[in-house]
Amino acid sequence: MEPAELRRAIAAGRTAAAELGLQVDDAIVVQNSDRLALRLIPCDVLARVAPSGHLTGSEFEVEVARRLTDVDAPVAELDPRVEPRVHVRDTFAVSLWTYYEPVGPPEIAPADYADVFLRHHAALRRIELDAPHCTDRVAMALKAVNDREQSPELPDHDRDFLSSTLSGLGAAIGIDGAGDQLLHGEPHPGNLLNTRKGPLFVDLGTACRGPIEFDLAHAPEEVGEHYAGADHGLIHRCRALNWAMFSAWRWRRDDQLPDRAHWRVEGLRRVGAALDRCGPN
Structure with a gap:
């Protein structure tokens, strides 16, 4: 995302989490491409923020995660403290996920x-x-x-x-x-x-x-x-x-x-x- 859009996307991710009762004092950019991944702290949530044109794709991703979690698939889970859905803030689609601290070497054998x-x-x-x-x-x-x-x-x-x-x-x-x-x-x-x-x-x-x-x-x-x-x-x-x-x-x-x-x-x-x-x- 370009700098102006990036600032708005960060604000949208922080606002969505805070309005749902999660404590957000800071946001760390984990990935910035066509979508944004933010680590929100101290609530330790990974917010995925996409332009509104990606709303359908974000909703599909949430549905896939929800169904796979139900069958104990080895996938990242949505944050259990909030409703498992996409939250629209400003012109962005925001989904909230469990943040996983990386361990060991990133390469998987x-x-x-x-x-x-x-x-x-x-x-x-x-x-x-x-x-x-x-x-x-x-x-x-x-x-x-x-x-x-x-x-x-x-x-x-x-x-x-x-x-x-x-x-x-x-x-x-x-x-x-x-x-x-x-x-x-x-x-x-x-x-x-x-x-x-x-x-x-x-x-x-x-x-x-x-x-x-x-x-x-x-x-x-x-x-x-x-x-x-x-x-x-x-x-x-x-x-x-x-x-x-x-x-x-x-x-x-x-x-x-x-x-x-x-x-x-x-x-x-x-x-x-x-x-x-x-x-x-």
Whole structure:
């Protein structure tokens, strides 16, 4: 968020928590991108603050968290002291979560990462949730790539490269849906916290349906080797697809990821490297 919007978002997060009876003397920015994560103290709440245009996504994330908590999934929980819903303040959607103090090294060992994946996927199979298919997200990325108004600075040769990668891999992954299930959607290392309760997944608003390999492709490569029954060829294809989507978002005119210029170049490089790992079709 830009500085002016950031100040308003911080105020909205603090106000929402204080009006619900939580003591807020200060707010520490944990993450600032298109959404804001704040640690509110001394009540020790993690406030997730999003522009009002993200209201539906924030409500979806709260619903996913609520249902997964009911089946004891390894996920971050909403703060139990307030009603589990999104609170609108100013022009922002605010949700309040339990704050987990990180413990030990941030890196999760591959075997432990795979174990928490297995438990999370098992929990996801136990809940009913209307969620999009992962290929719907691919279609959105493809639209951003093919629409020059959305991605005006994307060079033509890179546009063609991303377009063919997204359309080809997206179609291939969507052909056989027999093994599809509800997924986390973006369970990369930044969304798996090492806490006193063990590893916990966060950022639950990306839940979607698809093959478990789509989730595994977000994790370090060694993780898939510890996940029984995973299709390693499909993991490689999903990893290339994920990097292609990541790259598509970086070229959007309104993207706000920090160090976007670096990631525009690096993202394209990683798409090519991931495609090389896929081998011949």
